[in-house]
Amino acid sequence: MLHVIVKISQSDRGITMKRVLLILFVFFVTVLPTMADETCLTCHQESAFVHRCRNIAVSPTTLMESVHAKFACVDCHYKGHEDYPHQKFDSRISCGECHKEALAQYQNSSHYLALRAGNVEAPDCTSCHSQHQVLDPQEAFHGQNGIKACRQCHNDPDKNIRAGLKPALVKGFEHSYHGQMYNLGHDGEEFATCISCHGSHAILGRDNPDATIYQNNLVETCSQCHTDVNTNFSGYLNHYSLDNNESAVLDKLTHFMELLFRGTMIVFGLHTLLWFMRTMVTTGCKATSAAYQSENVIIRFRLQERMMHLIMVLSFLTLAATGLPLKFSNSPFSEWIYKNLIGFDVAAQIHRIAGVVLLVLFIFYVLYLLIYRLIIRGERGMLWGVDSLMLQPKDVADFFRHIAYFLFLRSEPPKFDRWTYWERFDYFAVFWGMFVIGISGLVLLLPMQVTVFFPGWVINFAHIFHSEEALLATAFIFIVHFFNTHLRPGTFPIDDAIFTGRITVEQLQEERPLEYERLLQSGQLDLLRAEPLAHWQVVLLRIMGLSFVFIGLSLLVLIITSVFDLL
Structure with a gap:
């Protein structure tokens, strides 16, 4: 055949290289059934045909890595190769003949x-x-x-x-x-x-x-x-998404949680920003005196309150560290955390243990309030009044007075008593969040038991509530609460009162003048006086507190970067 081509080339100088290639191709496809794969690859691996028709390229490496490597090309492409161009792919191959x-x-x-x-x-x-x-x-x-x-x-x-x-x-x-x-x-x-x-x-x-x-x-x-x-469990909506219009109830819940998140963060985000700007203009970065720097200190938080707060902080940060990467599972940052720091199974177990601890703490605290303080000690003031953490009408007025002060519409901030409006809101938010996150977490932990009594979409309901409320709680704590308590000018880098249990009388008089006057007039101020902690104790407690703040701010970076990754 090649001899014929040479003779033709010598006799007909006008023949083109394209015709030579065409004749070669006809030769290859004519004798193809009796030849090895190298014959097919002459055209389909690297040739003028491949450069013009990329879709016909076949890599020998690809063939060798295939489970069909032991077969020849013609075992599958056993017809359709006799003519040029080849017939369509689906007319010359049938996987079903073997499978x-x-x-x-x-x-x-x-x-x-x-x-x-x-x-x-x-x-x-x-x-x-x-x-x-x-x-x-x-x-x-x-x-x-x-x-x-x-x-x-x-x-x-x-x-x-x-x-x-x-x-x-x-x-x-x-x-x-x-x-x-x-x-x-x-x-x-x-x-x-x-x-x-x-x-x-x-x-x-x-x-x-x-x-x-x-x-x-x-x-x-x-x-x-x-x-x-059970049958109810099988009703769980595996592909639920707001875009699918699959459940009006779940869609409304999703919209509600999104509105709650945006509304809360916008209102208190602006509140935080205005407070920061006003404080920087008026007082700068003046820090309050630490408890160990003064002999004039009083007890603000009792030991049991500090211990409960410590358990809550540890549980909350653990839940955030193991749960936020799951919330933002599409983020490369989250994937890195799970692959390099925590691990899938370990993270799940730690998250559940921390959740149970926090839920037990919540139940204990409710019983402590209702049985010990309200019934046994008869503290009626815990439900209403200056010592109560329940929201008061004065808090609404103080909020607007404070906003007016931030905007330079008032020369002085409102005077606060034992609890400020933002502390009472934080307290309410913690109660709401722990209840919602705790109940929804139990549903996700025990889906089979829950769906014995409720339909499967309740699992979706719990998942939305758990995920969105946890995001709101973490974002609020790491932005608003951290600023109000630790990062604002005057307390930066940390307010150690919740860790030491002590504040100075000067700090009380400056930040809570109504409480100071009330305690002074009633003679209770002297009863609250305490010995300051040793310097090393305060330093140790401050390091612990700063560690918590650092972890929280690191998780805030995770939230922010993950949100940008999703945009």
């Missing part, structure tokens, strides 16, 4: 039915398995790879809508606990992937009685991983 069972399942699936109905976007075998780099299914669809395979199509809202599906399928999955763990980089099989629930080849719509996600089959599907599954 008959998989083909039978696929031909009963929603994917195949959509393809037969004319939807060119519906997947065939190569859409998921690729053409030449066909990997072992245990590798190709294990963990992250399985999610990536489905994400190729179902991460596109427009494509989902054209297929008659919910627009935010992948987004909804990523909002679930399973999806969050995979977002954080988990690559095992401890958490469900798309294939875990929907299957692989026989993927059917939820209205099909044979589907794994058909209502009557959900208990069996969920039982693959969960024990003691």
Whole structure:
């Protein structure tokens, strides 16, 4: 054949190189069935044809890494190579000739039915398995790879809508606990992937009685991983997202929590900013005197109050450190924390232990207030009055007076008693937050037990409440509470009263003049006087307090960077 080509070239000087290549190609495809893969790669690896038609390029490395490496090209492409150009791909290859069972399942699936109905976007075998780099299914669809395979199509809202599906399928999955763990980089099989629930080849719509996600089959599907599954639990909305318009109740809850977050942070964020600006203008960075620098100190917080606050701080920071990365699971920062500092299983266990500790503390404190202080000691003032942490009408007036002072509409700030309006609001927020986060956390911890009595969407309800309220609590504490208590000019870098239990009389007179006058007139001021702590004790307690502030501000950086990552 080559001899003929040479003779033709010598006799016909006008023949072009293109014709020579064409003749060579005809030769290769004519004798292809009896030749090795190198024959195919002559054109399909690196040639003038590949440069003009990139989609025909095949890498030998790709072929060698495939599970089909032991087969020759013509074992699959056994027809259609005789002519040039080759016939269309789907007319010269059929995966089903070897994979008959998989083909039978696929031909009963929603994917195949959509393809037969004319939807060119519906997947065939190569859409998921690729053409030449066909990997072992245990590798190709294990963990992250399985999610990536489905994400190729179902991460596109427009494509989902054209297929008659919910627009935010992948987004909804990523909002679930399973999806969050995979977002954080988990690559095992401890958490469900798309294939875990929907299957692989026989993927059917939820209205099909044979589907794994058909209502009557959900208990069996969920039982693959969960024990003691009940019918209500199977009603959990695995793909819930605000974009899917799937549940009016959950949509309203999501909108409410978003409004609560934005409203709270805008109001108190502006409050913090105005306070900072006014203080810098009037007093600068003058710090209050520390308790160990003066002999004139009084007790502000008793030992049991300081211990409860310490337990709450430790539990809260632990919950924030293990929970915020899960909340912002799409953030690279979060993935780094889980992979390098905490670990998936350890983080989950620590989070649950800290949650139980905080919930026990909350229950103990409520009983302490109601039984010990209210009933046994008869402290009626804890419910109303100057010693009460319940919000008072004066607090509303003080708030607006303080805003007026920030805006230079008043020359003096309002006079405060034992508790200020922001401290009472913090107290109320802690009660609300611990109740909501605690109850929702129990639902997420015990879903099987809860769904014996409640429908499955209650788990979604608890997840939204838990996640959004925890974000509000952490953002409020690390921004507003930290500034009001520790970071504002006058107390920076830390107000150690909650750790030492002591403040100076001068500090009391300056910051809480109404309480100072009341205690002085009643003679109780002298009763509250105490010995100052040793210098080393105060330093140690301040280091502890500053450590808490540093951890909180570091987590605030996580929140801010994660929000920007999502924009």
